[in-house]
Amino acid sequence: MSILWVILGFILLVVGGEFLVRSSVAMSFKFNISKLVIGMTVVSFATSAPELLVSLNAALSGSPAIAINNVVGSNIANIGLVLGITALIGSISVDKSFYSFNWPVMMLFSLGMYYFLKNDGQLTPAEGGVLVAALVVFLILLIRRTKKDKVIEEVDDALAQVSYFKIIIWLILGAVALYFGSDWLVEGAKDIARSVGVSEAVISVTMIAIGTSVPELAASVIAAARQEKAISLGNLIGSNIFNIGSVLGLTSIIKTIPVTEAEILNRDIFWMIGFAAVLLPMIFIPKKFQISRYKGFVLVFAYSLFIYLVFKG
Template sequence: MSILLVVLGFVLLVVGGEYLVRSSVALSFKFNISKMVIGMTVVSFATSVPELLVSLQAALSGSPAIAINNVVGSNIANIGLVLGVTAMVGSIAVDKSFYKLNWPVMMLFSVALYFFLRNDSKLSPLEGAILFAGLILFLLVLIRNIKKDNNVEEVDESLAIVSNFKIIMWLVIGGLSLYFGSDWLVIGAKDIAISIGVSEAVIGISLIAIGTSVPELAASVIAAAKQEKAISLGNLIGSNIFNIGSVLGLTAIVKTIPVTEPSILKSDIFWMLGFSAVLLPMIFIGKKMQISRAKGFLLVFAYGIFMFLVFTNGKF
């Protein structure tokens, strides 16, 4: 029954996330918001709502370890699994904005999260507000840079002519799917953790984190296989920043997130910092400004080691 709840939870999160993105973009067109702003803010926020609801549901239901490790695990999976596997399918080009803006900001958010948690073993509403304010500032800088470079995010323009009734239906379907999906996923994950004798932190950083990264992984691999623009390193870095600033930031504003599992501060967050930090030297080694297949393999291999240690040590 627990496995069924987890599977149904993931399915509903994928369905709900898709309908929420569609309705958000369509609604934004109704308000004459530019494609560039829609791509950078509306879509980014909408795609993070599943993770946000899972973390919020976990924090409110007394499972803060799932809330924190959902984000930490997702950030590790975005680099080790999603970026690694996608690079193995087809090399990924890296532009200068990676080391000029995206990577430094990701490291700043990651280090800030570490010190906030290390300071008093909790993420308070004030600290959450600081992270969320930092995210808003980052988005404003991104929008200004895009205007300067005249580079517009790709947005499905067919959504501009969707009827109001269809938008409302999408919002209802998306909202209900996300609500029940996050609820069932957290309940099922907690039951599985108890039944197999591991901590909720382990389930949060593995099962839930991978599950919320599967849609992005599938889309990236399919696009890479078709030799289309698969996924930019900047987008993945942006996702990691959004996870900390939005998902944990907003969750902490609603309810203080205490650190209940020592593994979060002893090792998990250091893995996140390590995967993030290694990207900078990696783009300058071998084929410069490129994540090659070999580098992708190394990322996936390192992720495999991480997952092995998570389950063999229980609380590594």
């Protein structure tokens, strides 16, 4: 029964996230916000909603390990699983903004998260405020850079014609789906952890993390199969930054998140930092500015090794 709740939770998170993205973008058009800003901010926040709801629900229900490892696991899955599988389908080109801006910022957020957790064994409201403030600064700089480079995010123009009534319905459906999806997923995952004799941290860094990365994986695979450049390394890097800045930042502002599982600081977070760090040499060796099929295989293999070691350990 627990597995059923987890599956239903996953489905509701995907559906709820989609409705929230659509309603958010449509509402942004109503307020005459530019496509650039919508793509950089509104869509990014909306797509982080499943992770945010899961982490917040976990923290408030007394499962802080799930709250932290949901983000850690999602960041690992974004690079090892999503980027790896997408590269296996077709090589991904990398632009110079990756190593000049996006990658350094992701590393700063990752190391900052590690410092905050290692320093006192918890993520406090003040530290969460720092993460959120840093995210706002990142977004301002990102929008300025994007305007300068004249690059505009893909945003569906058809959503500009949606009525207020439909927007409200989408918002309600999205909110309800996300609420129940996060609740069922967290409770189901906790039951599974108890029944198979592993910690909540193990379930959250694997099962829950993969579940909250399913929408990105599906979109990436479909785009790669159609040979569309709808997925880029920059998008996944941005997702990892949002996971730390908005998901953990906002959750810890509402409730302090203590580290209750030693593996989080002794193992899992180092995998997250490692997957992030290895991307820099990977784009230069052996073929520059490209994540080839071979590199995609290496990422997927490393992710599989991580999953094996987590369950074995």
